[in-house]
Amino acid sequence: MTATEGTRGGAGAEAERGAGPGAEAVAGAAPRRVRRRPDWGKYLTWAVLAWLFAPILFMVAFSFNDAQGRHNVTWQGFTLRWYGDAFAYPDLNAALANTLSIAVLTMVVSGVLGTLLGVALGRYRFRGRAATDLVMFSAISAPEVVLGAALLSMFLTMNVATGYLTVLLAHVMFSVSFVAITVRARVLTMDASIEEAARDLGAGPVTTFRLVTLPLLLPAVTAGGLIAFALSVDDFIITSFVSGSTQTFPLWIWGATRVGIPPQVNVMGTLIFAVGVLLAAGNVLLARRRAR
Amino acid sequence: MATATHPERAGPGEGPGATALPAISLERISKTYRSGGEAVAAVRELDLRVEKGEFFSLLGPSGCGKTTTMRVIAGFEDPTTGTVRLHGDDVTQVPPHRRDVNMVFQSYALFPHMTVFDNVAFGLRRKGVAREELNRRVGEALELVELAGRGRTRPGRLSGGQQQRVALARALVNRPSALLLDEPLGALDLKLRQAMQIELKRIQRDVGITFVYVTHDQGEALTMSDRIAVMNEGRVEQLGTPAEVYEHPATRFTAGFIGTSNLLSGEVADTGGGVTAIEVAGAGRVLAAGGAQAGGFPAGVRVDVTVRPEKVAIARAEPRGDLVRLRGTVTEVVYLGSATHYTVKLGNGAEIVVFQQNSSDAVGAAERGDTVWVSWRPEHSSVLTN
Secondary structure, eight states: OOHHHOOOHHHHHHHHHHHHHHHHHTTTTOOOOHHHHOOOHHHHHHHHHHHHHHHHHHHHHHHHOOTTTTTTOOOBBBBOOOHHHTHHHHHHHHHHHHHHHHHHHHHHHHHHHHHHHHHHHHHHOOOHHHHHHHHHHHHHOOOOHHHHHHHHHHHHHHHHSSSSHHHHHHHHHHHHHHHHHHHHHHHHHOOOOOOOHHTTTTTHHHHHHIIIIIOOOOOOOOHHHHHHHHHHHHHHHHHHHHHOOOOOOHHHHHHHHTTOOOHHHHHHHHHHHHHHHHHHHHHHHHHHHHHO | GGGGGGGGOOGGGGGGGGGSSEEEEEEEEEEEEETTEEEEEEEEEEEEOTTTTEEEEOOOOSSSSSSHHHHHTTTOOOOOOEEEETTEOOOOTSOGSSSSSSEOOOOOOOOOTOOOHHHHHHHHHHHTTHHHHHHHHHHHHHTTTOOOOTTSSSSGOOOOHHHHHHHHHHTTTTOEEEEESSTTTTTHHHHHHHHHHHHHHHHHHHHEEEEEESSSSHHHHHHHHHHEEEEEEEEEEEEEEEEHHSOOOOOOHHHHHHSSSSSEEEEEEEEEEEEEEETTTTEEEEOOOOOOOTTTOTTEEEEEEEEEEEGEESSSSSSOOEEEEEEEEEEEEESSEEEEEEEEEEETTEEEEEEEEEOHHHHTTOOOOOOEEEEGGGGOEEEEOO
């Protein structure tokens, strides 16, 4: 922060010095002090960051709360107890395992499908391209409640038993558009002649995709995959419609609100958050290394 | 079809007669695009032969079809009609990765995620060249473009000129039967561009590979080429050595596109013995003995005749009788240091531009308002078609 202040002051002083004949006149005298205006942009930035991080901070803090009884809503002192006892509820563990495995599968499946979709939409003109666009955006913009209800009636009509598989299908359905859009944006900014160069140098279509297209798209593919993962871990509304008797982490918590949410939920939330931060940081580092 | 990519293994074609086969030949190539339900012709019935080892330029303004022609040769565009042959083999249906030509792209199109070495080695690895040979050839290629020792750098860290040379090495290392260059110097600044022109020509001489060079820069084409095809609206306007194309433009387009030209309109008065006499109303008679078509015009036909400004002499005294001589008034004198540019208005209102070197006896040949003679030799004027 001080570094920024320094440059700011310097730039201001320079502007002052270049102020024309008036500035010449006071040469030799002490430089006039630059009146600094309050930097609203800076305050706003901090306010937004605080707004974003406050709930997370509370989640993390309350994972260390020495809560007594069934409720973890008032601060009662610091403890590491819940971390030692994180997996005390077998059905919560199972719900978490479901959520994580569904999220990983969603990430992989929608990552692959979304990448192919994004490349197709960004690179080629084909019949049904506009329709594909429309379906993608409606999958994003449709209210979740409506989608969830519609999916449930579809599965019922088709006689598909709701459960783990239907949750996975639903999650891939709403994630794939996000991956496709991210990848398409990258494809559009990519110089098409790079792929032509690979072809020109003797690489067939598949080799070109493997050695050139995919590596260049990788930042977008991983970003899209991470979005898919996050959406899947998070989802409650659609999942609640199509889960049948399968429990996921959000569903379990929702169920627990009536009887009190144990601190273990905060512990798991904190751990998931930590993993997410690590993945995002890894993606940033990777992108930076590639950029060099 | 498989032999198309391996001309060295062509067998029967490798006899003494094989040297006569052009490196590239295009036979009646047309390329039509559909744009909003409308057919747009980029290339029209193009016939072209590029000889082995030649530095061949496709020169023309943007949209003239030169890049499309090159992409047809590389295999990135399927011609609507016509045949593409490389060393006599029909490759019209062969995909780009199985054609024995390599391309240097205008944007360089280097692989940003690979090192310079891996970029250059890309083509050899696709062919399965053994490691020792690969290392040696990549090393040689980098040396050729004076980038030895930069193999482990990523392209993003190199300057534009260096990236350009990596692109060149990446193509040359494969020893293609022809190298296609799509305005490769377009993104460089003037000084670097001029240095690279000489560099490219040197490399082409050293490796002896056929170069097909696409450019809209007439200076570039004149400097480097063995032959130039001047293209306009999907057709070849004129084909010839730089000197032929410059000294004796055959069409109005070529005369206007390359260099500066003086253009006079008149009527063929007399023809024969390789000389055409053109009567330019209100100015005088112009003899034209230059160019392939000189003497080939019947009397009475309206034609244009052209002469380059540096061929024209300006003088107050009457010139010799065997020269083309016209009288006019100097309307403008621009002194440029090494040369002076005069504009002379003729009796019919047409203007003739004269470039005169400022050698000691030519300084101050005329001043604004002077009545002067402009003259040139008949073989320096060319009759233009269309």
